[in-house]
Amino acid sequence: MFPIETFNLTKKFNGLVAVNKVSLKIKEGEIFGLLGPNGAGKTTFISMLCTLLKPTSGRAKVNGFDIIKEQNEVRKSIGIVFQDPSLDNRLTGRENLEMHAGLYGVPKEERKKRIDEVLRLVGLYERANELVRNYSGGMKRRLEIARGLIHYPKVLFLDEPTLGLDPQTREHIWEYIKKLAEKENITILLTTHYMEEADALCNRVAIMDYGEIKVLDTPENLKNSLEGDILMLEIKNGKNFFEKVKKLHSVKKIHIAENKISMTVRNAEKFAPKVLEFARKNKIFVNSISVRKPSLGDVFLHYTGREIREEMGEGKEMMKRRARIL
Amino acid sequence: MSELEGIYTIWLREIIRFWRDKSRIISSLVQPLLFLIVFGGGFSFVRLGSLSYQTFLFPGIVAMSLVGISIASGISVIWDREFGFLKEILVAPISRTSIFIGKALGGCTTALIQGIVILSLSFLIGISISPYSFLISIGLMTIISLGLVSIGLIIASFIETFESFGLIMNFIILPLILLSGAFFPLQEAPQWLRIISFINPLTYGVEAIRFVIIGFSYIPFPISLSIISAFSLTVILLGGVAFNRQK
Numbered sequence: 001m002f003p004i005e006t007f008n009l010t011k012k013f014n015g016l017v018a019v020n021k022v023s024l025k026i027k028e029g030e031i032f033g034l035l036g037p038n039g040a041g042k043t044t045f046i047s048m049l050c051t052l053l054k055p056t057s058g059r060a061k062v063n064g065f066d067i068i069k070e071q072n073e074v075r076k077s078i079g080i081v082f083q084d085p086s087l088d089n090r091l092t093g094r095e096n097l098e099m100h101a102g103l104y105g106v107p108k109e110e111r112k113k114r115i116d117e118v119l120r121l122v123g124l125y126e127r128a129n130e131l132v133r134n135y136s137g138g139m140k141r142r143l144e145i146a147r148g149l150i151h152y153p154k155v156l157f158l159d160e161p162t163l164g165l166d167p168q169t170r171e172h173i174w175e176y177i178k179k180l181a182e183k184e185n186i187t188i189l190l191t192t193h194y195m196e197e198a199d200a201l202c203n204r205v206a207i208m209d210y211g212e213i214k215v216l217d218t219p220e221n222l223k224n225s226l227e228g229d230i231l232m233l234e235i236k237n238g239k240n241f242f243e244k245v246k247k248l249h250s251v252k253k254i255h256i257a258e259n260k261i262s263m264t265v266r267n268a269e270k271f272a273p274k275v276l277e278f279a280r281k282n283k284i285f286v287n288s289i290s291v292r293k294p295s296l297g298d299v300f301l302h303y304t305g306r307e308i309r310e311e312m313g314e315g316k317e318m319m320k321r322r323a324r325i326l
Numbered sequence: 327m328s329e330l331e332g333i334y335t336i337w338l339r340e341i342i343r344f345w346r347d348k349s350r351i352i353s354s355l356v357q358p359l360l361f362l363i364v365f366g367g368g369f370s371f372v373r374l375g376s377l378s379y380q381t382f383l384f385p386g387i388v389a390m391s392l393v394g395i396s397i398a399s400g401i402s403v404i405w406d407r408e409f410g411f412l413k414e415i416l417v418a419p420i421s422r423t424s425i426f427i428g429k430a431l432g433g434c435t436t437a438l439i440q441g442i443v444i445l446s447l448s449f450l451i452g453i454s455i456s457p458y459s460f461l462i463s464i465g466l467m468t469i470i471s472l473g474l475v476s477i478g479l480i481i482a483s484f485i486e487t488f489e490s491f492g493l494i495m496n497f498i499i500l501p502l503i504l505l506s507g508a509f510f511p512l513q514e515a516p517q518w519l520r521i522i523s524f525i526n527p528l529t530y531g532v533e534a535i536r537f538v539i540i541g542f543s544y545i546p547f548p549i550s551l552s553i554i555s556a557f558s559l560t561v562i563l564l565g566g567v568a569f570n571r572q573k
Contacts, residue, residue: 050417075419086410090343102335103418105328147414 001064003028003155003187004049009058011044011211018044020211021058026189026204031181033202034191035296041211042191043083046157049189050080063154076104079148083159083191085140089133093124093143096132097150104151118146121183122176138169142176149184156180158190162197174200195296205296207303214303222299228252229268230294233275234260236285244282245275255301259287264294264302332420333428340399340432344439351440358391358444365509366451374511377542380451385536386508388444388463389470392437393503393528396471397494399433400478400565404488426479426569430562433475434468441467448539455539462538466551470531473558476565483572506532512544530554 004026011019019041026032034042047053049062051071059066065073087096097115106114119125122142132140141161148156161177162170178201181188192198198205199219206216215222235241242261246254248271252264265271268291279286301307344351366380374382406412415425445463448455455463481494505519506528512520523529534550537543543550 052413052417072419075417080417082410082413084410084413086412086414088339088343088411089409090346091339095342099335099339100414100418102338103332103415103420105331105419 001028002026002061004032004060004062004189006049006060007058009045009048009060010056011041011048011053012056017211019048019055022208022211022213024206024213024216026187028187029181029185030203031177031188031190031201033198033205034189034208035193035195035198035205035300036191036208037193040193040208042208043159044211045208046080046159046189046191049074050078050157051075076151077154079151079153079156081141081144081148081156081158081161083163085144087132087140087144087147090131092129092131093119093135093139094128096143097128097147100147101150106151114150114152118149121149121180122146136169138165138172141165141169141173145173145176145180149180149186152184153186155187155189158188160191160193162192162194170194170197177201195300199296207300209300209304215299219296222296223294226253226264226294226298226302228264228266228294230262230292230298231265231268231272231275232260232262232288232290232292234287234289235279236287238282238284241279241282241284245278248274248278253302257307262298262301264298329420329424332418332424333431336415336425336428337432337435340429341435344399344432344436354391354395354440355443357394358387359447361390362387362451374542377540381453381540382511382536382542383509384448384451384453385539386506386532388441388467388539389506389508389528389532389535390503391440391444392467392471392531393474393499395440396433396437396474397478397481397499399436400429400475400480401482401485401491401494402433403429403479403482404485404491407482407486408488422570422572423566426566429479430472430475430565433478434471437471437475438464438467441471445539453540459538463535466531466535466538466554469555469558470528470535473527473554473561476558476561479565480561480568483568502526502528505529507544508532527554527557530557 002025004024006022006024008021008023009019010017010021022045034045036042044053048055049060049067051067051074054068061067062074063077065077067074088099091099094115097118098111101111101115116125119128122145124139124142124146127139132143135143145161158177162173165173174197177188180186190201202219204217205219205222207214217225236259242256245251245261255262272289272291276286276289297307362380362383366383369379372379403412406415442464445455445460481498505523505526507523512523515523530545530550530553533543533545534547534554537547537550
């Protein structure tokens with residue numbers, strides 16, 4: 001049995017397709033990442049799996065329970081960390097967790113022990129009796145992760161777990177997530193639009209854009225699938241030079257933006273001098289040239305034809321709409 | 327069993343939040359008392375038969391404090407939605423009805439605490455309430471405030487942001503109180519005012535409380551009691567439906 005299984009799961013809002021026929025099977029114990037820009041449909045997808053949104057069509061099972069017919073069973077067996085904060089700021093950290101334990105019917109005699117356990121897991125044991133409003137952004141996130149774990153869920157959903165956190169805090173959160181995946185024997189589905197996050201955490205990654213899964217594999221395989229390295233070239237003049245470069249052998253995929261070009265080539269280290277020589281012959285002034293191994297960002301570019309960016313106008317619209325749903 | 331526990335949890339949260347917000351407790355106590363002292367004092371020349379105006383006003387002040395705190399606690403769902411906490415509750419494995427009941431009982435409890443405090447201050451203005459009347463008053467206050475919390479919850483399920491909060495205060499809470507005969511005797515009011523007051527369900531609550539506390543009312547007690555009970559029951563049911571319907 002797969003902890004999460006979806007078949008052609010689809011959600012439309014007033015005719016606009018937010019999630020389009022997504023079929024996935026997520027394995028037990030894996031950290032699975034949904035990678036895509038804001039507005040790609042990741043949160044809508046998760047909201048359906050958490051039974052907060054009803055799918056327009058298609059089916060899904062979470063822990064073997066149907067998300068439409070067996071909502072209560074689904075809810076009992078999952079933990080969720082929402083993208084937007086969902087703590088009660090006027091309660092202490094511990095009180096927030098106690099509330100959760102009550103709502104999920106965790107037996108009284110286990111409660112304290114379990115709450116202490118999850119507090120220690122996210123390193124908040126010492127600060128548990130402070131009001132949440134005095135917590136930092138990172139602490140709130142950790143508390144939410146801890147809260148999502150109290151009732152021993154088999155599946156944990158993390159919707160943009162490090163959104164809006166500074167890089168250092170982000171890496172801390174990654175460590176906690178990795179740790180709990182080992183300790184709690186839990187399947188994690190996380191969404192993110194941070195490449196490094198998907199790369200650092202996930203066993204498998206699905207790239208999502210405009211409500212569809214474009215490609216799904218391990219981060220390693222995804223990067224290898226580009227079959228080459230990334231060569232970036234920035235020039236000062238003569239944009240039609242790019243057209244000529246394209247024709248040079250072994251250039252696989254090209255993306256041109258303004259005066260920059262990025263290409264996927266085999267043996268980029270050897271190819272770079274050739275390009276420079278070629279530019280000199282054509283009287284093109286090269287500003288910079290770089291060679292690197294492909295990142296998930298390049299994979300995203302490769303499969304969607306555009307770069308993933310942090311904020312997109314369309315994404316904001318999507319967020320507003322979602323805010324209205326709840 | 328877990329539904330009951332869910333109700334208890336949601337109730338407990340309301341109580342903790344209420345208890346922690348000392349400034350709110352104080353301000354919601356001070357406001358009715360100010361009314362009682364200033365109006366009661368200022369209109370001390372007014373006498374209604376053997377009653378002083380302050381005595382007449384006192385039950386109205388009790389009702390007034392119920393209205394404010396009950397409706398506000400129902401509407402607090404808008405805050406929960408705005409700050410995201412509502413999602414945590416909605417995704418929990420308990421029914422919407424249980425959430426509604428927990429919220430309603432929580433709001434009702436805080437309103438009752440308030441009401442009882444004001445009620446026990448009655449000796450300050452020379453009203454003595456028998457233990458029996460005191461108990462009946464608590465029952466009455468429970469009925470009224472459950473209805474009012476439900477009204478708040480209904481409003482919250484239709485309103486999306488708290489920017490409209492001031493609007494609600496001005497267009498619902500204030501008229502509800504002013505037109506309930508809490509401040510003036512209905513039998514002396516002009517015809518048009520009396521008619522509007524008769525449409526206002528709170529009037530029957532005020533009248534019932536007044537009868538129980540000072541043994542005086544314009545509307546006979548059995549009638550006011552039945553109307554306010556029927557009204558509360560209706561809005562509680564409507565509130566339950568509205569809350570279930572809400573996304």
